[in-house]
Amino acid sequence: MERNIEINSIQDLITALDHFDSDDYYFRGEPSLHYSRIMSSAFRPYPLLFSSSEKKYIDYQEILDNYYLEIAHELLEIERDNFLHYSQHHGLPTPLVDITSNPLTALFFSCSSNFEENKSRVHLFQKNKFIDFSLFPKKEEMNLNNFFLDNEFTLQVFRKISDLSEDIKKQLLYECAQNLNPIKVGGKSLTDTKYIGIDPTPTLGYILKAIFQNETSSADDFYNKFTEIFSEHFDYDFKYNQKREKFRNALFIKEGKCFFELHSDKLALIIIFLINEQSKNMVDDFQERVMLPDKYAQLEDSYNVVFPPIVMHPSVKFERMKSQEGTFLFQLAHFNGNTRSYIGFSKIKSDITFIINDKKEIFKALNRIGINQKTIFPDHDNIATYLKVKHLMK
Numbered sequence: 001m002e003r004n005i006e007i008n009s010i011q012d013l014i015t016a017l018d019h020f021d022s023d024d025y026y027f028r029g030e031p032s033l034h035y036s037r038i039m040s041s042a043f044r045p046y047p048l049l050f051s052s053s054e055k056k057y058i059d060y061q062e063i064l065d066n067y068y069l070e071i072a073h074e075l076l077e078i079e080r081d082n083f084l085h086y087s088q089h090h091g092l093p094t095p096l097v098d099i100t101s102n103p104l105t106a107l108f109f110s111c112s113s114n115f116e117e118n119k120s121r122v123h124l125f126q127k128n129k130f131i132d133f134s135l136f137p138k139k140e141e142m143n144l145n146n147f148f149l150d151n152e153f154t155l156q157v158f159r160k161i162s163d164l165s166e167d168i169k170k171q172l173l174y175e176c177a178q179n180l181n182p183i184k185v186g187g188k189s190l191t192d193t194k195y196i197g198i199d200p201t202p203t204l205g206y207i208l209k210a211i212f213q214n215e216t217s218s219a220d221d222f223y224n225k226f227t228e229i230f231s232e233h234f235d236y237d238f239k240y241n242q243k244r245e246k247f248r249n250a251l252f253i254k255e256g257k258c259f260f261e262l263h264s265d266k267l268a269l270i271i272i273f274l275i276n277e278q279s280k281n282m283v284d285d286f287q288e289r290v291m292l293p294d295k296y297a298q299l300e301d302s303y304n305v306v307f308p309p310i311v312m313h314p315s316v317k318f319e320r321m322k323s324q325e326g327t328f329l330f331q332l333a334h335f336n337g338n339t340r341s342y343i344g345f346s347k348i349k350s351d352i353t354f355i356i357n358d359k360k361e362i363f364k365a366l367n368r369i370g371i372n373q374k375t376i377f378p379d380h381d382n383i384a385t386y387l388k389v390k391h392l393m394k
Contacts, residue, residue: 001225002018003004003351003353004109004352004354004355005352005353005354005355006354006355006357006367007122007354007356007357007362008358009358009361009365010107010362010369012103012364013103013104013354014108016072016127016354017103017322019281022103024126024127024128025103025124025125025127025352026099026100026101026124026127026130026327027100027101027102027103027122027125028097028098028100028106028109028122028123028125028329028350029093029098029106029107029108029109029110029111029120029121029122029123029261030114030120030121030122030123030164031110031111031113031120031359032114032117032119032120032121033117033119033120033355034047034117035121035133036300037304037347037348038123038128038274038348038350039097039345039348040094040095040096040097040099040329040330040331041060041088041092041093041094041096041327042058042060042093042094042331042333043057043095043297043331043333044057044093045057045116045294045298046058055115055263055294055298056134056143057294057341057342058093058341060092060093060095061096061101062340063092063260064083064084064087064092064094065210067087068083074234078315078316080127081315082314082315082316082318083210084096084139084312085310085312085314085318085321085328086253086318088328089318089320089321091332094280094330095330095331095333096328096329096330097327097328097329097330097331097348098324098326099125099326099327099328099329100309100324100325100326100327101325101326101327102294102324102325103122103298104366104371105324105325105326105371105376106122106123107308107354107356107362107371108363108366108372108376109313109370109376110122110356110359111356111359111360111362111366112363112373113365114197115359115360118354118357118358118359118360119355119356119357119359120359121355121356121358122353122354122356123350123352123354124350124351124352124353124354125309125329125350125351126351127311128164128165128168128306129164129168129172129246129309129351130163130309130310130311130329131160131161131163131308131309131310132160132311132313133156133310133311133312133330134311134312135158135348136152136153136156136312138151138152138153139296141153141224141245141336142172142310142330142332143332143333143334143387144279144282144305144307144332144333144334144344144345144346145205145279145334145335146277147276147332148272148275148276148279150290153223154156155270155386157272157308158265158268158269160308161271161272161308162265162268164268164308166267167219169267169268169271170220170222170223170267171219172271172306172308173219173222173223173226173267173270173271173274174216174219174223176220176271176274176275176278176306177208177211177212177222177226179208179278179304179305179306179347180204180205180208180274180278180281183207191323193288193297197347200234200273200277201277203233203234204273204277205275205338206231206233207226207229207230210229211225211226211229212359223267225355227267230270235251236250236251236266237250239328240273242333242345243389246306249269251269251273263363270335272366275305275306275307278303278305278306279284279305279334281303281343282303282305282334282343283343285302286302286303286344287302290351292341293336293339293341293342293343294341294342296343296344297343297344297345298343302343302344303344304344304345304346304347305332305334305344305345306346306349307332307346307347309329309348310328310329310330310331310332310346311329311330312327312329312330313327313328314327314328319351319378319379320377320378320379321386323375323376323377323378324333324376329348331345331346331348332345332346333345333346334353354392364393367390367393372386372390373382373385373386373389374387
């Protein structure tokens, strides 16, 4: 469960960090308490020019393609190889979310803008919950539409979930199940249909209802109850295939056909199944509400998918990344069919949140210890802006 900790000064933050190892966390600062979700810049609706109310989503891939056409001839090879990260640092909308290993950098970002509000946030993410896709070459496959299909992205997600600790996998299973309860199609719960024991989706709905009608005290407690009931309805096959020299791990409805197959790790296989069921739930919720994708995605209660957080390190750190000790979280989108319109996204959820009070005074205190726009953004334009801001702070 996410924890909130009140921070009134830099010393409060340092004291709070004494209770756990800050090396085990990524940090992200946000300058407002009014953001309902952590979203990448690519998946935020932007106000139309000359309109005070209407908003729309940007086709970030089209913008990135055009940006590349304009500037690629001037880029170094290493900048072209890390073009998504390069574009993020130059202000283009991308699926990347800036995070840092330095809590004071995150504190600066939470306090350095939006001075109409005097409260802000710093999010903390446990590093050992992340799956690393830095070296994955097929970025075009990295979306929720392609998930659960016979492709390299799904296989790599499965393998990387398998590498997570048992405790983290159990927590991920619990969060996926909570997000699925109840499973609905056409706005109606599937838990009482005649397809239980025949079709995977209503069978899963029946299992979740059986568990959640009684209180579960922890992720461990949920895991034990879930796997016991799950094994009554689903079979696993771990047969060894001599030709492939691998064990087969397949998921079946009892006495039914194999509907998904991967190799090793029973718990990871169940998590993959539950992630896919969430995507199906999202599509059904969208279709049930009968509205345009842009309108649905902007709803406060639109359905999004619990997915293990993805970290995307560049192959080289640009100057600004060095000063910020930064890297990136990658957010997944679900597109409306073959269009570029979004209907939903992977959830980004922090483990701990620092609630920053009196951010104006903290902003001044950070400047006194040398954490400011000049040191965080060490380029000529930002140094000039810092000198102007410093003069106005006197």
